[in-house]
Every structure is written in structure tokens, then in C-alpha cells.
Amino acid sequence: MKRLTLLRHAKSSWDDPVARDFDRPLNDKGKRAAAIIGKFIKRNAMSFDQILASPAVRVIETLEHVEPASGLSFEPKWDRKIYLASSVTLMDVLRSANADAEHVLMVGHNPGLEDLIFDLVPDDGSSEARGAVEVKYPTAALAELSLDIGNWSDIADSCATLNRFTRPRDLDPELGPDYN
Template sequence: MRQLLLLRHAKSSWDDPLLSDHARPLNARGRRAAALMAQALRDLELTPEVVLVSSARRTLQTLEALSPLPDSPIVEPMDDLYLAPWQRLLEALHTVPETARSVLLVAHNPGLHDLSLQLLGSPARPTPQEAALLEDYPTGALVEFSLATPWRELQPGRSRLIRFLRPRDLPDHPG
């Protein structure tokens, strides 16, 4: 089985109107949420071997907050993941080496949410986690899927949701 972790960047700042969208950093709330998610990843022993990350400043800062990741994964910043649609995110996953058992993809909405929904498929009776994911994919949220197929064969509806974890679900979140 393979593990796919999808992490939306944490909350970003809109304070500087002169910055391009690509250059926007995390705000204070985003930095706190990213630190909480980092601790959750450690607590859950989620250890990606490969990390694909959008080249946007906020996604790179979210990934930086997770550091150091155990086992020094291969980290690949990718310009074409910036605001990418779900189809492009899926194409990027198709290029992951077959030897990788776990991948973390750090990117943006709506692409990440759409990819999650595609991978989830249409559950007849959604679990509470599935229902929450169907509704929204907030900043800083993490989705974990289990996959039985090789990366190059990953297709919609062919994975199993393991968890959907939002920063507000974590015990130390300020609310």
C-alpha cells in the first residue's frame, strides 16, 4: 500500500498589496497552524519519502514549518503546481518513483480540494470525515489517502480516505 498526504498551505498574509500572489507569506495564524500540523505529522508518524511542493512562498513556508521531516525526504519544488488544477496535480503524482511508499503534496485550492474529491469518489454513505472533506478544505488541512495502485496508475475513485485533519481539529488550536 502507498500513502498519499495532501496538505493545503497554511493561512497567508494579504498585508502587502504590492506583493504578487505567488510571493505572499504565511501570516501569524498560518505559522501557528503549520506548527500544529507539524506536531500532528510527528505524532501520527507520517513520514513522506517524496515531497512535491508548489514554488509559492506560502507553500514553501508551510513545508519549512514541518521541518525537519524524518528520513530526509526528496523535496521537489515545482513551479507548475502553483494554483494547479486537480488534473495537473494528478499528473505530478504520476511521475513519482514507484519505489516511494509515501508522498506529501503541498499545494493550493481549489486544485487540492478537487483532487481530494476525485480520489474520494462518490461515497454512498459518507463517514463524518468524508462529509467534512466533501464540504470544505481549509488552509492548513491535511488529507491522508491509502492507495493500492502504482503512482503512474493513480486514478479518481481508486483510493481510501484514512484521515482528514484540519488545524481546528487539533487540541492546541486557539480556536
């Protein structure tokens, strides 16, 4: 059994004039949401054996706000393949995770993260968390999965259970509906 936590980057700013989407920074609400998710990680005593992350500026800044609030020390493996990746590409990245890693945190983008959940978690109609993801996987949301595999190289469709889906608005109502 492996554990996978998926974190979508926090809300980025469309007000900053950047030449590339890759370079968009977080806005103030995004910074606050990332810190709140970090506190949630700390309260729930979560820890990660490996962190796989997109090197986009908004992902880097998300982790810069999650890290101190979580009380953890992050050493992400930056992987350009995660940037705007499809579910298939994200599964390929996960197949190369450290063999001894029991719990991996992947930090990236939508729609890839959302699609990865849909591919990994069968739709049996009984998962309230999966239903919430179907409605929307907002920025800075955290999805926690258990994978019925012994090795990361064995990851495949329908091998996971979505244990919990936490949105920033679940932790702070001020980050609700207009925050995406």
C-alpha cells in the same frame, strides 16, 4: 497500495503588499498552524518517501514551519505545475512520482487539492472525513489517503480511500472557525 498525504499551505497574509499572489507569505496564525501540523505528523510517526510541492512562497514557508516541528528532514521536489493546479494536473504530477515512493506528501493549493480528493475518493456517503472536506478544506489541513494502485503511473479517479482529515482547529481550537 500507495499512500498520499495532501497538505494545503498554511494561512497567508493579505496585508503584505506583494506584486504577485505567488509571493504572498504566511501570517502569524499560518505559521502557528503549520507548526501544529508538524507536531501532529511527529506524534503520528508519519514519514514520506517523496515530497512534491508548489514553489509559492506560502508553501515554502509552510514547510519551513512543519519541518522542525515534525522532526523530519524535508527535501521537496519543487514543481511549478502544482501552483494553483487543477485536479487533473495534480494527478499528472503524481503519475511522475518516484516509482519506489510508497508515501508521497503533496503540498499545494485549493481548489486543486480539494478537487483531487473528490476525484480520487468515491462518494459513497459513508466517509465522515470526505464529508468534512466537502464542507471546507481549510489552510494547513492534512488529508491522508490510501490508493489502491501499485504504481503512481496508475493513479485514476476513484482509486483511493480518505483515511483521515485533520484541520488545525482539530488540534488547537484557537485556530478555529475564523481561521481559513
